Amino acid sequence: MPYGLGMELKRTSDVTWEILPTGGMRVPGRVFASEPLLVKAREDRAVQQVANVAHLPGIVEASMAMPDIHWGYGFPIGGVAATDIAAGGVVSPGGVGFDICCGVRLLASSYTVEDFEARRNEIMAELDARIPRGLGKGAIASRGLVTDVLTKGARAVLDAGYGWEDDLERCEERGTSPGADPKAISQKALDRGGGQLGSLGAGNHFLEIQLVDRIEDATAAEVFGLATGMVVVMIHCGSRGLGHQTCTDQLRLMGAAMGRHGISVPDRQLACVPVRSAEGEEYLGAMAAAANFAWANRHVLAHEARGAFATAFGTKRERTGMRLVFDVAHNLAKLEHHDVAGRRRELCVHRKGATRAFGPGHPDLPEDLRPVGQPVLIPGSMGTASWVLAGTGANPAFDSAAHGAGRLMSRKAAKRQESGQEVRRGLEAEGISVRPGSVKLLSEEAPYAYKDVDEVVDVCHRAGLATKVARLVPIGVVKG
Amino acid sequence: MTQGGSEAPGGAAGIYRELMSGSFTVLAHTADTAIEVSADSLAELFEWAAVGMFSLMYDLDSLAPAHQVDVVVAASDVAELLVDLLAELLYVSEANDLVPCTFHVEALTPVEARIRVGATPMEAAALEGPPIKAVTYHDLSVTELPDGRWSARVVFDV
Numbered sequence A: 001m002p003y004g005l006g007m008e009l010k011r012t013s014d015v016t017w018e019i020l021p022t023g024g025m026r027v028p029g030r031v032f033a034s035e036p037l038l039v040k041a042r043e044d045r046a047v048q049q050v051a052n053v054a055h056l057p058g059i060v061e062a063s064m065a066m067p068d069i070h071w072g073y074g075f076p077i078g079g080v081a082a083t084d085i086a087a088g089g090v091v092s093p094g095g096v097g098f099d100i101c102c103g104v105r106l107l108a109s110s111y112t113v114e115d116f117e118a119r120r121n122e123i124m125a126e127l128d129a130r131i132p133r134g135l136g137k138g139a140i141a142s143r144g145l146v147t148d149v150l151t152k153g154a155r156a157v158l159d160a161g162y163g164w165e166d167d168l169e170r171c172e173e174r175g176t177s178p179g180a181d182p183k184a185i186s187q188k189a190l191d192r193g194g195g196q197l198g199s200l201g202a203g204n205h206f207l208e209i210q211l212v213d214r215i216e217d218a219t220a221a222e223v224f225g226l227a228t229g230m231v232v233v234m235i236h237c238g239s240r241g242l243g244h245q246t247c248t249d250q251l252r253l254m255g256a257a258m259g260r261h262g263i264s265v266p267d268r269q270l271a272c273v274p275v276r277s278a279e280g281e282e283y284l285g286a287m288a289a290a291a292n293f294a295w296a297n298r299h300v301l302a303h304e305a306r307g308a309f310a311t312a313f314g315t316k317r318e319r320t321g322m323r324l325v326f327d328v329a330h331n332l333a334k335l336e337h338h339d340v341a342g343r344r345r346e347l348c349v350h351r352k353g354a355t356r357a358f359g360p361g362h363p364d365l366p367e368d369l370r371p372v373g374q375p376v377l378i379p380g381s382m383g384t385a386s387w388v389l390a391g392t393g394a395n396p397a398f399d400s401a402a403h404g405a406g407r408l409m410s411r412k413a414a415k416r417q418e419s420g421q422e423v424r425r426g427l428e429a430e431g432i433s434v435r436p437g438s439v440k441l442l443s444e445e446a447p448y449a450y451k452d453v454d455e456v457v458d459v460c461h462r463a464g465l466a467t468k469v470a471r472l473v474p475i476g477v478v479k480g
Numbered sequence B: 001m002t003q004g005g006s007e008a009p010g011g012a013a014g015i016y017r018e019l020m021s022g023s024f025t026v027l028a029h030t031a032d033t034a035i036e037v038s039a040d041s042l043a044e045l046f047e048w049a050a051v052g053m054f055s056l057m058y059d060l061d062s063l064a065p066a067h068q069v070d071v072v073v074a075a076s077d078v079a080e081l082l083v084d085l086l087a088e089l090l091y092v093s094e095a096n097d098l099v100p101c102t103f104h105v106e107a108l109t110p111v112e113a114r115i116r117v118g119a120t121p122m123e124a125a126a127l128e129g130p131p132i133k134a135v136t137y138h139d140l141s142v143t144e145l146p147d148g149r150w151s152a153r154v155v156f157d158v
Helices: A035-041 A046-053 A113-130 A143-152 A154-159 A165-170 A187-196 A218-224 A240-260 A278-312 A411-417 A420-429 A439-445 A453-463 B042-055 B078-096
Strands: A009-013 A016-019 A029-032 A063-073 A075-084 A103-107 A206-215 A231-237 A324-329 A331-340 A343-352 A375-378 A386-391 A433-436 A466-479 B024-028 B033-039 B067-074 B098-109 B112-121 B141-144 B150-157
Touching: A016 A046, A029 A046, A029 A453, A035 A063, A035 A453, A046 A063, A046 A075, A063 A453, A075 A331, A103 A278, A103 A375, A113 A206, A113 A231, A113 A278, A113 A433, A113 A466, A143 A154, A143 A187, A143 A278, A154 A165, A154 A278, A165 A324, A187 A240, A187 A278, A187 B078, A218 A386, A218 A466, A231 A278, A231 A466, A240 A278, A240 B078, A278 A324, A278 A331, A324 A375, A375 A453, A386 A453, A411 A439, A411 B024, A420 A433, A420 A439, A433 A439, A439 A466, A453 A466, B024 B042, B033 B042, B042 B078, B042 B098, B042 B112, B042 B150, B067 B078, B067 B098, B078 B098, B078 B112, B078 B141, B078 B150
Parallel strands: A029 A063, A433 A466
Antiparallel strands: A009 A016, A016 A029, A063 A075, A075 A343, A103 A231, A103 A324, A206 A231, A206 A466, A331 A343, A375 A386, A386 A466, B024 B033, B033 B150, B067 B112, B098 B112, B141 B150
């Protein structure tokens, strides 16, 4: 079907589109999208980026993109690529991104919307005071914990008194990425991000209070601990300056190393080396250490959110019912085993703006989640909805699903449409309290700047990437 | 140096859309942000690229430098050198809670640069745009034009 930019796409099902291999592409490209979502993706270079990723040495099956695909740098946002390690498969820092282990954490609660309304102002004021956000604006936890955090992740901050023991069971990797090499984290990365443990950052990162609007799968919702009318808290952020600097450092090293391994790629941002090489192992060690910072960061922020609710309701954290539903990353490369052409292989699965989505029975899931699969958290834009889905047994994308609504409009274009104040007034008129670090920045993150999250989730469901469990709508937003 | 002055560079080609004029132009990118810079010399190109990057986050004209920092970077080619310089400036800013607001190239070859940076404390500067996480190599170009002027394009992760 000839959508712009000369890249030919063949529709292979209701929601899958294939880019046939040309030139140096080692495998086809495969985009999971409805026709309207694909038309949007073809307005910029996202589809070309899917084709570029197909050049990576060792890539298997297809270079894939999730329904929230949009133009990134190197990889498209929403890109999934798996390489066969034994066949010289590569790891590419661009397939993870600068915000290593950026992800989403969802907390349940024992509160209803009536409880929230009775304490709305107190809760928002507590969160406003407690959640550091913006650039260089402090942190909840001390820099002294960082050394331990790089190795142990969420476990390190749990041991320091943040959060609850059973939180770790409900966290991808149990909150600790294996194989972390703190020595691969530069002094610069520590200088830049060491003082940011327990902080949101800015841009599209947020802490939202949401209401469970609708349950689509009662069995899974019950296992996840969600019910209609429940107040929940969603946190979206990553590894802050420490991760950004780590990726910057590693990309620089990898650019030089690529030549030594005889690799060339169509975009310098796709720099890569074999997983089984000194540089590949160093990157994965550094990435895991930065990921550990991100798990710990979200863990500390969740602790503070519980503290805000406890103070507002005049109770203790333990009595808020704010159990962790799940914490999942959407910017990581992971070594996983998958079947490819009927054979079990060890793959390096890159998810750049894509969520891991293990199906029912997966051995890495905690026992209570195994009957229904992993919770998959897909945040929308402020003012629209977010979703909880469940992993499926026959995921066609190396156990991956979408990670968000996906941007529709550039930041500059969004800014032109309405001012930050206008966006804030619009949200407040819809009953959504907003506590921005900067009112001006709100306009770039306005709801109209994003695609329709319901459409993205619908495609995930129809494509078998993950199935719908619960729809969440925002009632309070804390942003950088 | 201040913003404004020379014309926006031509050839904000293809699917990029021009949105702002000056010696640097902000280009629209769906998720991230890019700038196109043009200048009479390579040294000015580097200075304008730095102005362009920090102007995405701050109103530089409203800031007065209170600190001086010298930054030295080396790389294997001129495009990589520009990325390294901008990345180093992001590091200097975030690690020291400073906003670099004036830039003067002290020495420059295609593989090495020494820049004198004037900076103001971050607490004195209001964020005008989302913080830049990093400088990417995606769609990167540094080009000497037939008339001897220079142009560059850089995409940032925000």
